[in-house]
Amino acid sequence: MSGISVEVVYARPDRQALVEVSLEEGATLGQAIIASGIEARFPRDDFGACQVGIWGRIAERDSVLQDGDRVE
Numbered sequence: 001m002s003g004i005s006v007e008v009v010y011a012r013p014d015r016q017a018l019v020e021v022s023l024e025e026g027a028t029l030g031q032a033i034i035a036s037g038i039e040a041r042f043p044r045d046d047f048g049a050c051q052v053g054i055w056g057r058i059a060e061r062d063s064v065l066q067d068g069d070r071v072e
Helices: 029-036
Strands: 003-011 016-024
Touching (some): 003 029, 016 029
Antiparallel strands (some): 003 016
């Protein structure tokens, strides 16, 4: 299986994070968030309650990513 590279970003008024992750083809938005480790950087935030998206469009966590996508 070949891989893909995606950016995972998260921003708060006081802090932000951008992490590039390499995943297997067919990986999902939710898997990218976990692989990025961003949840550990913001332990007080409830990531389960956050809306997520790809390139600014709301998406489900089981959405399959494409190489070069930006998870927000």
